[in-house]
Amino acid sequence: MKRSYFLILSLFITVNLVAQITISNNDMPSANDIYHMSITTNLQGNDPVLTGINYLWDYSQLQANIQRSDTFVTVTSTPFAYQFYFNNILLYPTHKASYAIKGNDINFQVVSMTDLFDFYKNATSQYANVGFGANINGVPSSTRRIPVDVQYVFPLNYNNNNISYSEFLVSIPTIGDYGQSQERIDTVDGWGSVITPLGTFNCLRVKSILNITDTLYTSQFGIGLSFPRPQQIEYKWVAIGSGVPVLKITTAVGGSQIEYQDNLMVGINDNILPIYHFKAFPNPAKESILIDFQSLKKEQITINLKDINGKIVKQIYNGNIEKGNNHIFLSLSEFSNGIYFLEMRINNHTKTEKLIIAR
Incomplete structure (x- = not known):
């Protein structure tokens, strides 16, 4: 009413x-x-x-x-x-x-x-x-x-x-x-x-x-x-x-x-990247980071850590994520100081976040 x-x-x-x-x-x-x-x-x-x-x-x-x-x-x-x-x-x-x-x-x-x-x-x-x-x-x-x-x-x-x-x-x-x-x-x-x-x-x-x-x-x-x-x-x-x-x-x-x-609709075109607020913090980081993102729906994703030359140094995650808030913890103890890139791949789309490790 x-x-x-x-x-x-x-x-x-x-x-x-x-x-x-x-x-x-x-x-x-x-x-x-x-x-x-x-x-x-x-x-x-x-x-x-x-x-x-x-x-x-x-x-x-x-x-x-x-x-x-x-x-x-x-x-x-x-x-x-x-x-x-x-x-x-x-x-x-x-x-x-x-x-x-x-x-x-x-x-x-x-x-x-x-x-x-x-x-x-x-x-x-x-x-x-x-x-x-x-x-x-x-x-x-x-x-x-x-x-x-x-x-x-x-x-x-x-x-x-x-x-x-x-x-x-x-x-x-x-x-x-x-x-x-x-x-x-x-x-x-x-x-x-x-x-x-x-x-x-x-x-x-x-x-x-x-x-x-x-x-x-x-x-x-x-x-x-x-x-x-x-x-x-x-x-x-x-x-x-x-x-x-x-x-x-x-x-x-x-x-x-x-x-x-809005009014209730059917047949909405959802051909978009359903991930937003993809980020890592703290950044710059010393010991560990929290990778944080939100998804509009359940999806299959891959997250890689690449060095400044684009080489994959670690696959952080490969699997399904749920709709809602997602958090992934990553220890940085095995990585040297420098500039890296977190790359998320989903449905032929890519999102990238720059990461600095400085101890």
């Missing part, structure tokens, strides 16, 4: 009738809402940095390469083991979730998090990701974010600013611990109208700077490793009643992902 009302409203909005809006928790999703999201990695020449007051963002030329349908489900419809923290208002009131949505799997060589659901709490004062449930190496479990990841503070208006910090830690049986810390710096840096292939919407533009660090501790060797990721920036265009952003652009070293609300 909310989505139908939102689409009807959008038909009456024109560039000449734009007024600054305020977003509240009533404009966030509700349980059982379904959103069809078109996804591409081609900005069509647009610069997401551009913004302003009473601004017109024209993304009408975006062309979808793949599409997904997001359904916000009730907490009680998720696996029972996932609900431990998110359906208990007496013991865990901060983490009592409003609903959940299927998230991206996380694959970290010895750590596999599949069938992942992100849990969200929609309160009058803020909208936050409170944690997730997943099968971790085949064992269903529930993991809280402490503190929670606050994504919006209400009421949301132009020039609002907010900084939040969140982290989680997952215990991996017989292996150790995997964790992640995140700093989110939010600014509502514009308002006006955004044009997407779905229509024209009166909106606020929210810029989020994300500083994320992954940590991995192996109990067998008693070694802890920390991997600060390159900074990631999200640009979100949020409209009254839109639920999720009508347009979201995520940029980082290695490329951009653009997703926008």
